[in-house]
Amino acid sequence: MTASIGAPPGVSPGTPGSRTPRTPSTAGGVAIRAEGLRKAYAGQPALDGFDLEVPRGTVHGLLGPNGAGKTTAVRILSTLLRADAGRVEVAGYDVARHPAEVRMRIGLLGQHASVDEVLDGRQNLEMFGRLYHLPPRAARARAAELLERFGLADTGTKPVSGYSGGMRRRLDLAAAMILAPQVMFLDEPTTGLDPRARTEVWEAVRSLVAGGTTVLLTTQYLEEADRLAEAITVVDHGRVIARGTPDALKARLGGDRIDVVVAEDAELPAATAVLERLSGTAAEVDAAQRRIGVPVRDRVAALTAIAAGLREAGVDAVDIALRRPTLDEVFMDLTGSRTPPAEAANAAGAADAADAATEAGTAEPAAASTARSDREAHT
Amino acid sequence: MTAPTTALPSTAPPPPTPGGSFxxxxxxxxxxxxxxxxxxxxxxxxxxTLMHWARQPGTLVLALLFPVMIVLMFGYLFGGQMDVPGGGDYREFLMPGMFAMTMVxxxxxxxxxxxxxxxxxxxxRFRSMPISPSAVVVGRCTADLLNSLVGLAVMVACGRAVGWSWHDGLLRALGAFGLFLLLRFALLWIGIYLGLAAKGPESLVAIQVLVWPLGFLSNTYASPETMPGWLGAIAEWNPLSATVGAARELFGNPGWGGDSFAARHAVELAVAWPVLITLVFFPLAVRRYNRLSR
Known part of the structure; x- marks a missing residue:
């Protein structure tokens, strides 16, 4: 296969000297830098002093409940929205002062697959290639190359309206990659996709990063951030409330957890008593799953003690598992009792399309905001 | 986890320039x-847009045939009952109105x-790309005017088939066609403004509700003199009526005459109305577009 991430054919590197007034800042290895971003809608703050720094060549996850300001942040970083205050540099250029230079170097994957539904995949990619000012021949070659790379080469002249959700998303990603962008923004790239399509998109993101692209990813699925992102920023009410590697964030909760699943509902109270006695803390009980969980410190000792304790109490455990806390648990801990994003997404289908100001700061269930999401997706 | 059947390469060659900068x-x-x-x-x-036509010729043909259907309906179904003021053939009277309706x-x-x-x-996506800011609108504008040109061509053919023609020379006829396109150009900005302001394509029904009165409350099908006074006044001052009246004059087709200011200055109004509409809706559309980044 030919160089897929690299420069599209027919594009010769420009001479940076001829554009001296717009030379990028020499800000070391930072691909995205945002400082003190503020944005309000009708007086309601959506971003309230948001900071972000993403090193070049890494995947950064942006997490937060619905209305936390994630989409607003991505729209400002990708030149679609003007910030009320603050400074943004993407790929070395100031977003407010040199939006065109930034646009040359970024790719954006919005929440909707924003490709032409009537045209086929090749026509879409050629059109976007032409709009990136590739010569016609180069645009054709690049389109063919990207179709091949994203497993869409055999779609022929089928219009995009006949594509599956995963295919559409891959075409969307291909269109965003025509110029091999230095920075790629992915706003909930897998929301609404089935598990297989999700895996396909993850693969595509990984190969993007392997080619040197920096990725900023917002997602409803913490598992997705856990798998893809090297570092995570958690946003709430338009502010950063935590940042670090997924492991470091999990370590904040301290220690590990033991989950026990019992065979009969009747055994739940006895088993709960054993776990609470041995761990010295209140247990989390999921009656429907017949699952009891407790945090533990001394891992193996706790595991053997609990196993023995359960046997003494005559409880039949179907499953005993020692595990690290999940990112979901970290998220719940950080943002209080609010709905974890993955559940919200399940309830609402496609939630958080908007980060609308009215949503920011309220804990309304995601379902209530879905009706507005389409309308506000492009405000 | 098993790899998807449409396997993607897990690694890709590094970009050609060092440091990952393309x-x-x-x-x-x-x-x-x-x-x-x-x-x-x-x-x-x-x-x-041209590629859309090529891919969905059915949609295009239906859109082009719709006005033809109205011509047949009014020309033959209702036309027998219609009296053209000052005499003359109803279909000769109708066609200039139908050209303008196609524009609407x-x-x-x-x-x-x-x-x-x-x-x-x-x-x-376009806005996140290094596209010339005016191109999105100019592209739309060109495509829609081309669409209207095709629509006019179909209507001319339809008109000739039902016995319509121009009688005062090709030059004046071309002037009339110019007025139709001018009207279409002005309406374009209303379409762009409403398209950006609307929640989505579902609101098309609401637009149709707006478009139909504009089309029928005019001198297209009947003389405003036959309508109740207030209704006639609205129909007479309808921008569409100005274009239709002017076109009847330029084609040498029978008109409804009339002695009002609007009737006597149809050509002037057929220029003034579109210019006014453009002056109002062009800035509104631009403002709406710029507000996308607010």
Whole structure:
């Protein structure tokens, strides 16, 4: 296969000297830098002093409940929205002062697959290639190359309206990659996709990063951030409330957890008593799953003690598992009792399309905001 | 986890330039280069619409045949009952109105295209790309005017088939066609403005509700003199009526005469109305577009 991430054919590197007034800042290895971003809608703050720094060549996850300001942040970083205050540099250029230079170097994957539904995949990619000012021949070659790379080469002249959700998303990603962008923004790239399509998109993101692209990813699925992102920023009410590697964030909760699943509902109270006695803390009980969980410190000792304790109490455990806390648990801990994003997404289908100001700061269930999401997706 | 059947390479070759920085095509740095970019982008986006026609010829043909159907309906179904003021053939009277109606229906085309792109995020994708800012609008404008030209051609053929013709020379006829396109150009900005303001293409029904009274409350099908006074006044001052009246004059087709100011100055009004509409809705559409980044 030919160089897929690299420069599209027919594009010769420009001479940076001829554009001296717009030379990028020499800000070391930072691909995205945002400082003190503020944005309000009708007086309601959506971003309230948001900071972000993403090193070049890494995947950064942006997490937060619905209305936390994630989409607003991505729209400002990708030149679609003007910030009320603050400074943004993407790929070395100031977003407010040199939006065109930034646009040359970024790719954006919005929440909707924003490709032409009537045209086929090749026509879409050629059109976007032409709009990136590739010569016609180069645009054709690049389109063919990207179709091949994203497993869409055999779609022929089928219009995009006949594509599956995963295919559409891959075409969307291909269109965003025509110029091999230095920075790629992915706003909930897998929301609404089935598990297989999700895996396909993850693969595509990984190969993007392997080619040197920096990725900023917002997602409803913490598992997705856990798998893809090297570092995570958690946003709430338009502010950063935590940042670090997924492991470091999990370590904040301290220690590990033991989950026990019992065979009969009747055994739940006895088993709960054993776990609470041995761990010295209140247990989390999921009656429907017949699952009891407790945090533990001394891992193996706790595991053997609990196993023995359960046997003494005559409880039949179907499953005993020692595990690290999940990112979901970290998220719940950080943002209080609010709905974890993955559940919200399940309830609402496609939630958080908007980060609308009215949503920011309220804990309304995601379902209530879905009706507005389409309308506000492009405000 | 098993790999998807459409396997993607897990690694890709590094970019050609060191440090992971790809040098994109240089941005235009002179006025001439910027103009060239704008022209290329506009043409690319115009071609997009032409490709839509090629891919969905059925939709195009239906849209083109719709006015033909109205001509047949009014020309033959109701036409027998119609008395043209001052005598004359009803279909000769009807055709200039039908040309103008075709232009008015164009609002729906513009609206549907603009609102679909906005709702699907295509407009945002364009805005995140280094496209000349005017190209999105110029491309739309060119495509829709081309669409109207085709529509006019179909209607001319239809008109000739039902016995309509121009009688005062080709030059005056071309003037009338120019007035139709001017009207279409003005309505374009209403379509773009409404398309950007609407929630999505679903609002098309609301646009149709607006378009139909504009089309029928005019001198297209009947003389305003036959309507109740207030209704007649509205029909007489309808921008559409000005274009239709002027076209009847230029084609030498029977008109409804009348002695009002609007009737006596049809050609002037047929220029003034579209200019006024453009003066109002062009800035509104631009403002709406710029507000997308607020």
């Amino acid at each position: 040098v994109p095509p240089a941005l235009p740095d002179s006025r001439a280069a910027r103009l060239r970019w704008a022209a290329t982008d506009s043409w690319t986006l115009t071609r997009r 229906f164009g609002i729906e085309t513009t609206f549907a295209a603009v609102s679909t792109d906005a709702a699907r995020g295509v407009t945002d």
